[in-house]
Amino acid sequence: MNETFAKLSRIKHEIILFSLLVVLFGPLFISEQITEIFSPLLFAQTIFAGIILFNDNKILKNMFIVFLILLLILYALSFFSDAVELKAIPRGMYIICFIAISYETYIQIYRAEQVSRTMISAVFTGFILLCLIAGLYFTLIESITPNSFSNLGSPSEHYNNLSYFSFITTLTIGYGDIVPLTMHAKKATMLVGLIGNFYSVIVTGIVIGKYLNNKN
Numbered sequence: 001m002n003e004t005f006a007k008l009s010r011i012k013h014e015i016i017l018f019s020l021l022v023v024l025f026g027p028l029f030i031s032e033q034i035t036e037i038f039s040p041l042l043f044a045q046t047i048f049a050g051i052i053l054f055n056d057n058k059i060l061k062n063m064f065i066v067f068l069i070l071l072l073i074l075y076a077l078s079f080f081s082d083a084v085e086l087k088a089i090p091r092g093m094y095i096i097c098f099i100a101i102s103y104e105t106y107i108q109i110y111r112a113e114q115v116s117r118t119m120i121s122a123v124f125t126g127f128i129l130l131c132l133i134a135g136l137y138f139t140l141i142e143s144i145t146p147n148s149f150s151n152l153g154s155p156s157e158h159y160n161n162l163s164y165f166s167f168i169t170t171l172t173i174g175y176g177d178i179v180p181l182t183m184h185a186k187k188a189t190m191l192v193g194l195i196g197n198f199y200s201v202i203v204t205g206i207v208i209g210k211y212l213n214n215k216n
Contacts, residue, residue, distance in 0.1 A: 002140050009052055009053075009055040009056065012053045012055070012116070013053075013105065013108060013121040013122045013125060014118070014121045015049050015052055015053075016049045016050070016052075016053055016105070016121075017121045017125045017128075018049075018099060019045050019048075019049035019126060020046060020105045020129070022045065023043060023045075023046055024128070025186060026042055028040075037098075038076040040071065040074075040090065041075070043090070043094060043140050044072060044075070046097070047067055047068045047093075047097055048064075048068060050064045050100070051064045051065060051068065051208075053104060054100075054104070060100060063100075064097065067097060070089075071077070071093060074089060074090055090137055091140070091159075094136060095133060095137075098132055098133050098136070101129060102126060102129040102130070102133065105122045105125050105126045105129065106122075108122040108128055109126060109206060111205070112210060113210070114210060116191045116206070119207070119210075123203055123207060130195065130196065131163070131167045131170050131196075132163065132166070134166035134170060134192040134195075135163030135164075135165070135166040135167075136163075137188060137192075138162040138165060138188065138192075139159045139162050141182075141188055142158055142162065142185075145182055145184065145185075148180065148181055148182045149161075149162065149165070149179065149180055149181060150178060150179045150181055151178050152178065154189055162178075164178075166192060169193050169196065170192060170193065170196030171196070172193065172196070172197065172211060
């Protein structure tokens, strides 16, 4: 088992990127009913990818293992109860996991000596994680202060719509189909937009700089 994790850790950033793409676009290939039932498992495989990412860090690796076990237990309990806590707790866990993965990803981008497949994967992963964390943040705002955003649909659709809104905001597309209504929601949207632009400018500069250094 340790040898397998050691081999997988060599492509850990590629695995993280693939797992996030599965979370985002996996539902395109299955029906909505199946997606609703198995969506927690899509996130569970991301936590498993985090275990591979932190294979050399015992503390974080053990934390991700505990989170994975807890998530599977909550997933099993959700079949017998519709308690709000069964959905709120996993979201808090996802935020912690995504922040930990983001930090490791950004460190990899900074420390990379050359533009490689691993670095490109880390850059792509970092942006996706930024949007996912923003989506969870928006969902938290909506949970605390209902009707903070317009046109979210039913409660079960809130996270998916706010995750979509976070990507549209970070990418500075701004279709206008979802609008922040409260001041807190507006400030949060401004913050996400600023961080998204900052990430694009800084990371693009880092990648170009490393590429030019390699050519010289």
